[in-house]
Amino acid sequence: MDLITPEYGLFVWQVVVLIILIFILTKFAWKPVMKAVAAREDSINDALASAEKAKEEMANLKADNEKMLQQARAERDEMLKEAQQIKKNIIAEATDDANKKSEAILEKAKVTIESEKKQALAEIKSQVAEISVQIAETVVKKQLDNKDEQMKLVDKMLDDVKLN
Known part of the structure; x- marks a missing residue:
């Protein structure tokens, strides 16, 4: 066997x-390769910086959105309070108006009842006066000899008046 020499x-x-x-x-390849590696490293760093900046902006936007949401909730709660107050005021006004109207109706009814009562009393007085005149006329027309007959006649007429 031959050994390799x-x-x-x-x-x-x-x-x-x-x-x-x-x-x-x-001389020829190392510098361009290193420039390409450096350029790639710079673009990666820029992309990371942009991503970090975007992340911060998203955090700021999220905080702004949360703040706006809280403001909207506060405004909604305030509007609900105002609506409740307006509702209470409207109900109170409607109740007051209804009470005033019912009092006016009651007062008008009282006035009407009082005038009808006065009219009825006037009519009753007129009828009593008329009946009294009729009794007197009847008594005068009839020539009665004794008082007993006059009293019977007056009692009879009074019974007639009570029945009517």
Whole structure:
């Protein structure tokens, strides 16, 4: 078996080619690659900064929305209070108006009853006067000889008046 023997010349040329390759890559490729990596790193950092800024803006918007929501709730509660107060005022006014109207109706009814009562009393007085005149006329027309007959006649007429 043949053992592989190292060839030093080939090794030296390979090392020289490797060094030349590293030099060429360093001179021509390394800078653009590093610029591209740096540019990519900068764009990633910018994107992270933008994301952080957007996150802060979202937090601010959320806080503003919560604040606006609380204000809207407070305004709603205030409007409900005002509506309740207006409702109470309307009910109170309606009750007062109804009470005033009912009192006016009652007063009008009392006045009407009083006038009808006076009219009825006047009519009764008129009838009593008329009946009294009729009794007197009857008594005068009839020539009675004794008082007993006059009293019977007056009692009879009074009974007639009571029946009517």
